[in-house]
Amino acid sequence: MSTQPLRIGLFGFGVVGQGLYHVLTQTDGLQAEVVRICVKDTAKQRPIASDVITYNGDEILLDPSINVVVELINDSDFAFDIVCRAMRQGKAVVSANKKLIATRLPELLALQHETGVPFLYEASTGGSIPIIRNLEEYYDTDHLHRIEGIVNGTTNYILSSLQASTSSSYQDALSQAQALGFAESDPTSDTEGFDAAYKTTILATHGFGVVAHPSDVVRRGISAIRGFDVDVAQRHWSSIKLVSRIVRSGNSVSLVTLPAFVSRKSHLAHVSGANNAIALTTDFADVQCLFGKGAGSRPTASAVLSDLSLIRDKYRYAYRRLRRSSGLTLDQRVTVSVYVRASDEQLEALPFLSVQTDHRGVEGRYIIGSMRLDELQQSTAYADRDAFVALYLED
Numbered sequence: 001m002s003t004q005p006l007r008i009g010l011f012g013f014g015v016v017g018q019g020l021y022h023v024l025t026q027t028d029g030l031q032a033e034v035v036r037i038c039v040k041d042t043a044k045q046r047p048i049a050s051d052v053i054t055y056n057g058d059e060i061l062l063d064p065s066i067n068v069v070v071e072l073i074n075d076s077d078f079a080f081d082i083v084c085r086a087m088r089q090g091k092a093v094v095s096a097n098k099k100l101i102a103t104r105l106p107e108l109l110a111l112q113h114e115t116g117v118p119f120l121y122e123a124s125t126g127g128s129i130p131i132i133r134n135l136e137e138y139y140d141t142d143h144l145h146r147i148e149g150i151v152n153g154t155t156n157y158i159l160s161s162l163q164a165s166t167s168s169s170y171q172d173a174l175s176q177a178q179a180l181g182f183a184e185s186d187p188t189s190d191t192e193g194f195d196a197a198y199k200t201t202i203l204a205t206h207g208f209g210v211v212a213h214p215s216d217v218v219r220r221g222i223s224a225i226r227g228f229d230v231d232v233a234q235r236h237w238s239s240i241k242l243v244s245r246i247v248r249s250g251n252s253v254s255l256v257t258l259p260a261f262v263s264r265k266s267h268l269a270h271v272s273g274a275n276n277a278i279a280l281t282t283d284f285a286d287v288q289c290l291f292g293k294g295a296g297s298r299p300t301a302s303a304v305l306s307d308l309s310l311i312r313d314k315y316r317y318a319y320r321r322l323r324r325s326s327g328l329t330l331d332q333r334v335t336v337s338v339y340v341r342a343s344d345e346q347l348e349a350l351p352f353l354s355v356q357t358d359h360r361g362v363e364g365r366y367i368i369g370s371m372r373l374d375e376l377q378q379s380t381a382y383a384d385r386d387a388f389v390a391l392y393l394e395d
């Protein structure tokens with residue numbers, strides 16, 4: 001990497017790409033120029049001069065004057081190709097693509113080792129919240145026990161509007177989120193928890209030195225929620241949130257992205273709308289919570305911008321926990337407290353270790369109790385799209 005001003009080749013000029021273009025014109029102190037922007041759709045009108053635009057990625061990847069590639073496209077397979085080629089050309093890379101990073105991390109780690117060029121991705125997790133760098137740097141010496149976060153703004157928006165009674169049903173809340181641009185026309189990646197699971201694996205790598213695949217995360221989305229579940233949560237002085245949770249226990253960690261009853265005593269219970277928050281529990285600092293916008297054009301671009309300023313300073317992730325080879329393994333055989341609303345048959349079949357509440361009413365039946373996470377995951381209630389399964393978090 002040269003110490004010259006950053007000459008940026010940008011892939012993607014959508015929500016985040018345009019946000020970056022604008023924040024770069026407004027920031028002080030970063031000498032950077034967007035030299036070329038590669039997009040896909042030749043018919044689309046662009047709000048910038050056409051001489052910067054290209055439809056041929058080689059015009060960026062093979063241009064020796066471009067020293068940084070910023071990858072902001074919405075296709076993780078093609079993004080992998082871009083990132084590999086850019087790094088092999090000695091260009092530093094910034095990406096916001098959580099699916100790319102979560103699903104291809106072993107190859108991306110090898111590529112960083114092989115090429116020695118920086119690959120930074122702060123915007124991939126928690127949007128504007130500087131969580132990856134904090135895990136890399138600030139928490140390096142403290143003993144981290146738990147990372148617990150709301151890392152998907154779409155589901156948090158839907159759940160917030162359901163619980164504030166501004167929507168009468170899940171479908172109504174989803175339609176409202178789509179109309180306001182908080183949810184995509186195909187919301188599956190958000191509502192079924194895939195997006196949050198990608199971020200869970202990225203947090204596990206930087207927080208605990210564990211390289212996991214998103215399929216290692218015990219994941220379930222929010223689409224089964226009913227007004228009945230919201231009422232129960234309110235009676236239990238809790239809010240329902242989609243929570244990503246990485247908990248260390250001895251020499252193992254469990255990875256979860258599940259709806260959760262979150263006690264109103266917790267910081268996370270008060271995170272509303274499309275916001276994100278990540279709470280860290282450590283030995284020395286105790287509990288700390290980072291809060292901010294988890295998505296959106298300028299907030300996400302602000303994290304990309306911050307990565308660019310680090311590239312200028314030749315920063316790379318050290319992956320210290322990974323390199324220290326902490327010996328932590330993934331283990332989902334942990335005991336968790338859960339709320340399950342399901343059919344009588346499914347509830348009877350669940351291997352509860354203890355039962356705190358077994359509620360039977362005309363409007364539905366649910367059990368709150370404890371069981372092993374892996375056994376919950378293998379149950380018929382867990383597989384049933386109409387059953388609602390949530391962690392029951394009391395602290």
Ligand SMILES: NC(=O)c1ccc[n+]([C@@H]2O[C@H](COP(=O)([O-])OP(=O)(O)OC[C@H]3O[C@@H](n4cnc5c(N)ncnc54)[C@H](OP(=O)(O)O)[C@@H]3O)[C@@H](O)[C@H]2O)c1
Nearest residue numbers: 012013014015016039040041072073074096097295296300
């Ligand atoms: N939106 C957010 O708030 C947010 C937050 C955090 C992270 N992210 C991540 O940031 C990335 C970008 O998201 P976005 O919301 O900005 O997406 P977007 O608005 O859908 O824009 C995607 C851009 O990628 C371009 N593109 C797609 N395939 C391409 C290809 N093969 N070659 C060149 N360009 C291609 C599109 O080109 P055309 O313009 O020609 O269609 C478009 O400009 C994604 O990885 C996303 O997960 C987004």
